Amino acid sequence: MENLKLEELFQEKLDREEKIEPKDWMPEKYRKHLIRQVSQHAHSEVIGMQPEGNWITRAPSLRHKVVLLAKIQDEAGHGLYLYSACETLGISRDELNEQLHTGKAKYSSIFNYPTLNWADIGAVGWLVDGAAIVNQVSLQRTSFGPYARGMVRICKEESFHQRQGYEIMAEMAMGSQEQKEMAQDALNRLWWPSLMMFGPHDADSPNSGNAVKWKIKRESNDELRQKFIDKTVDQAKVIGLSIPDPDLKWNEERGHYDFGEINWDEFYQVINGNGPNNVKRLAHHKRAHDEGEWVREAATAYARKQTIKKNVA
Numbered sequence: 001m002e003n004l005k006l007e008e009l010f011q012e013k014l015d016r017e018e019k020i021e022p023k024d025w026m027p028e029k030y031r032k033h034l035i036r037q038v039s040q041h042a043h044s045e046v047i048g049m050q051p052e053g054n055w056i057t058r059a060p061s062l063r064h065k066v067v068l069l070a071k072i073q074d075e076a077g078h079g080l081y082l083y084s085a086c087e088t089l090g091i092s093r094d095e096l097n098e099q100l101h102t103g104k105a106k107y108s109s110i111f112n113y114p115t116l117n118w119a120d121i122g123a124v125g126w127l128v129d130g131a132a133i134v135n136q137v138s139l140q141r142t143s144f145g146p147y148a149r150g151m152v153r154i155c156k157e158e159s160f161h162q163r164q165g166y167e168i169m170a171e172m173a174m175g176s177q178e179q180k181e182m183a184q185d186a187l188n189r190l191w192w193p194s195l196m197m198f199g200p201h202d203a204d205s206p207n208s209g210n211a212v213k214w215k216i217k218r219e220s221n222d223e224l225r226q227k228f229i230d231k232t233v234d235q236a237k238v239i240g241l242s243i244p245d246p247d248l249k250w251n252e253e254r255g256h257y258d259f260g261e262i263n264w265d266e267f268y269q270v271i272n273g274n275g276p277n278n279v280k281r282l283a284h285h286k287r288a289h290d291e292g293e294w295v296r297e298a299a300t301a302y303a304r305k306q307t308i309k310k311n312v313a
């Protein structure tokens, strides 16, 4: 069949809300778009372990340590589901890592900011996982089957992550004056970078046109950002913290909060490699990848041995 006809049938399938599966015909641009997004999502989960891993040994109690450890392990699992979903599109894990290490593939801007103290761990769980859930709930309805199904499980785990972060913030906000100040300071530093996680405004988002047409994106960058703000402002009020935005105001007519402008210069600096911790994050990932070479070799050798045994039997 001609490509044009195949594309028509593909679009009709999407319009009927049917999922696209790895062996189905798909336009090359759809495949590439998904490889870009799903792999960047996977890289974000894995690189996102770094700012939190930094605090495992300094968690203030055994309970906090166990909870943080479990959360970080979940993030590794999310990375693995997503890499697997991505591999069904015909790209290998080695190629994906290569794209990350050479800077061809991005990962979420937020993980280029440092976690300076324990309150930051609370803010990461509350705000970063909170923002991730808003996006990922929407992606449960994305058109590519393996990605949509991966999101269902990931969302369940993310809601535990968001709550563990909010619990830390609530504990600190209701603690001593110094602890409250630390919680407010973490919110002040991480609020705006969290809003940047949703990407540029819709009008400045080059990938959104195709993403919406192909039902990869079910809600736009701006719609999701607004949802996150509306939810989070009230959570901040409950624990007595204030959102660091003088323009934040409930708009009765819109039924949403109005908010100030994001610093887009900062956003583009960070996604282009010039954020506070970009160099450190990538260097750490490369080092861990190199040090894990022997594990990959051993696993491949074991798998080969099992196949030979099976063939001989």
Ligand code: FAQ
Binding pocket: 036, 037, 040, 041, 042, 044, 045, 046, 047, 048, 049, 052, 075, 106, 107, 108, 109, 110, 124, 128, 129, 132, 135, 196, 197, 198, 199, 200, 204, 205, 206, 207, 208, 211, 221, 271
């Ligand atoms: N950071 O045209 P758009 C988590 C790039 S998971 C870096 O709007 P698109 C869990 C974008 O890639 C967090 N780059 O792009 C966790 C594109 O560049 P490219 C990750 C960004 O794809 C918590 C260019 O700007 N979640 O946190 C960012 O339509 C705690 C133009 O932008 C996902 O990845 C950014 N914030 O929309 C883990 C969700 N924003 O690729 C550990 C899935 C934009 O052409 C600890 N991804 N860019 O070179 C998505 O929903 C979308 O890809 C967006 C961007 C919304 C992120």
